[in-house]
Amino acid sequence: MGYYRVEFKPKKFHLLERPYPLSTLNKFARGRAVVLVALLAVLALAAFLRFYDLGEESLWVDELYILTLASAEDPMAIVTRVADAIGSFYPPGYFLLLHYWSDLAGESEAALRFPSAVAGVLSVLAIYLLGRRLYSEAEGLAAALFMAVLRWPISYSQEVHSYSMLLLFSALSAYFWWGCFRGLRGSGRLPLWEAVGYVLSAVVFCYLHYFGLFLVALQAMALLLLAPRAALRVLLLYAPVALVYLPWIPTMLNQSGQGFWLWPPTYGDVLWFLREIFNYEAGLSLLAFALLLFGAVHALYRMRGRNLNLEQLLPGGLLVAWFVVPPALLFALSYPSTPIFYPRYLIICLPAVYLLLARAVFRLFGRSLVGAALISALAVSFLGNMIVDSRYYVRAESLSASAGLHRNEYREAAAYADSQAGPHTLMAQCGWGGYFGFPDRYDYYFEKIGSVEGPGQRVCNSDELQTLLERLEDGNYDRLIYLRMHDPGTEVVTQALRDRFGSPHRQDFTGGEVWVYDLEDQPTA
Numbered sequence: 001m002g003y004y005r006v007e008f009k010p011k012k013f014h015l016l017e018r019p020y021p022l023s024t025l026n027k028f029a030r031g032r033a034v035v036l037v038a039l040l041a042v043l044a045l046a047a048f049l050r051f052y053d054l055g056e057e058s059l060w061v062d063e064l065y066i067l068t069l070a071s072a073e074d075p076m077a078i079v080t081r082v083a084d085a086i087g088s089f090y091p092p093g094y095f096l097l098l099h100y101w102s103d104l105a106g107e108s109e110a111a112l113r114f115p116s117a118v119a120g121v122l123s124v125l126a127i128y129l130l131g132r133r134l135y136s137e138a139e140g141l142a143a144a145l146f147m148a149v150l151r152w153p154i155s156y157s158q159e160v161h162s163y164s165m166l167l168l169f170s171a172l173s174a175y176f177w178w179g180c181f182r183g184l185r186g187s188g189r190l191p192l193w194e195a196v197g198y199v200l201s202a203v204v205f206c207y208l209h210y211f212g213l214f215l216v217a218l219q220a221m222a223l224l225l226l227a228p229r230a231a232l233r234v235l236l237l238y239a240p241v242a243l244v245y246l247p248w249i250p251t252m253l254n255q256s257g258q259g260f261w262l263w264p265p266t267y268g269d270v271l272w273f274l275r276e277i278f279n280y281e282a283g284l285s286l287l288a289f290a291l292l293l294f295g296a297v298h299a300l301y302r303m304r305g306r307n308l309n310l311e312q313l314l315p316g317g318l319l320v321a322w323f324v325v326p327p328a329l330l331f332a333l334s335y336p337s338t339p340i341f342y343p344r345y346l347i348i349c350l351p352a353v354y355l356l357l358a359r360a361v362f363r364l365f366g367r368s369l370v371g372a373a374l375i376s377a378l379a380v381s382f383l384g385n386m387i388v389d390s391r392y393y394v395r396a397e398s399l400s401a402s403a404g405l406h407r408n409e410y411r412e413a414a415a416y417a418d419s420q421a422g423p424h425t426l427m428a429q430c431g432w433g434g435y436f437g438f439p440d441r442y443d444y445y446f447e448k449i450g451s452v453e454g455p456g457q458r459v460c461n462s463d464e465l466q467t468l469l470e471r472l473e474d475g476n477y478d479r480l481i482y483l484r485m486h487d488p489g490t491e492v493v494t495q496a497l498r499d500r501f502g503s504p505h506r507q508d509f510t511g512g513e514v515w516v517y518d519l520e521d522q523p524t525a
Contacts, residue, residue: 039141039144045148053393055111059411062159067098067444078099083255094165120158123167124144126168140358147354153167166209169205170350173205176201180194180237184233195237214326218326279385294364295357322352326349357378409512412509426456427454429457429458430487482494482515487512501519502517
């Protein structure tokens with residue numbers, strides 16, 4: 001039997017100590033091939049779930065607002081518009097990306113969401129790499145499968161927003177952070193390529209969202225605590241990140257003093273976040289957290305009486321801290337200062353949860369057919385709940401108007417309103433634009449239809465209603481169309497219109513309605 005000496009040394013497969021028979025090497029090669037095939041299958045599933053029906057639903061209020069900020073004339077105008085946003089604040093990174101991408105690919109729904117879908121698929125690959133680095137191929141593949149099929153990562157991969165990219169760079173920055181940490185703990189030096197990868201991912205992460213900056217700051221503090229003897233090198237690692245971010249800090253401080261749209265969080269919001277991680281389904285959430293709890297108890301039981309070093313405890317401890325510390329800090333900080341706790345911002349914690357769940361299953365059931373079967377059963381349950389129970393991919397118009405999983409039907413409402421408009425029609429709206437004092441893109445669908453009128457005058461309160469009535473008296477209008485979307489506080493307006501013009505023809509859409517009033521033979525005073 002032949003022998004061969006190998007120079008490749010992955011984390012858990014050491015072949016340098018002595019020559020190994022070719023049969024062992026062939027077995028190793030077959031194992032790597034199986035892992036590669038499994039990873040490609042998970043990535044293909046993730047891509048299908050994210051790109052399927054990518055442009056099928058209308059852009060909704062948040063996406064249209066993002067498009068408003070990103071559609072300025074040039075990069076400096078975008079930066080200025082983002083900096084001046086009132087009540088909602090972001091760094092400019094995602095808006096600049098969307099600006100250049102829409103110039104290249106257009107402004108269709110699918111084109112605008114395409115970068116988020118790509119980031120969603122890459123986040124599945126990134127969590128696999130992180131899991132393999134922290135534990136093994138098994139944990140990496142299991143966590144990637146969870147990331148591929150759970151609704152929260154999929155939903156934000158189909159939205160014009162930075163959240164899918166936040167998920168990607170939370171896993172990617174953690175991957176390079178761990179490499180830097182191992183280098184500092186082992187040799188006291190920063191591995192060059194790990195450091196370069198971390199700096200680049202951290203800079204992008206910080207400019208995507210302030211919660212990216214938040215997690216990078218926590219990573220810096222953790223590195224200083226865990227490698228205090230290399231504090232100077234840690235500061236050297238973060239110096240480029242701080243230097244690149246320095247120009248934006250005055251704007252960030254100015255934005256933080258303007259207030260925010262959130263309310264002080266309650267324990268119900270914490271429960272909302274915990275359930276959202278696993279499709280907001282009570283049974284699946286309880287099962288997943290029970291596995292996490294039993295996995296932690298089992299790990300603690302195995303530790304009793306054993307001399308464990310820090311290296312063995314760190315992967316799990318850091319993942320637990322990653323999952324627990326950001327929500328706890330944000331919850332605590334939301335009371336003495338501006339409320340900032342909101343479940344979707346905590347998407348930065350998802351990689352930690354999915355890796356912990358994968359690790360818990362393999363701790364309890366081993367890396368065997370039983371463990372693999374349970375991972376597969378969980379993934380099938382998550383996917384089935386999303387597709388069958390939540391009907392995620394069912395078109396919104398076939399569901400009730402209150403279907404919470406589907407986006408506001410701006411496109412469908414605009415098409416209906418335009419079909420009802422004539423040469424003497426006046427349109428008014430609430431929830432279709434004019435927010436934050438910017439020229440808006442809420443006429444996006446009217447522009448696509450070719451309507452000259454657009455969504456019309458904003459009428460959300462009694463004063464604006466009086467202005468509308470005066471305009472109707474001065475003009476020669478035979479029809480009034482009132483569009484309400486994503487703004488339920490218009491009962492005073494709709495009741496006053498009904499009292500003045502009688503019952504309208506009302507068409508319901510997800511998130512709002514279109515009210516059509518025929519003004520012929522109506523009193524003018």
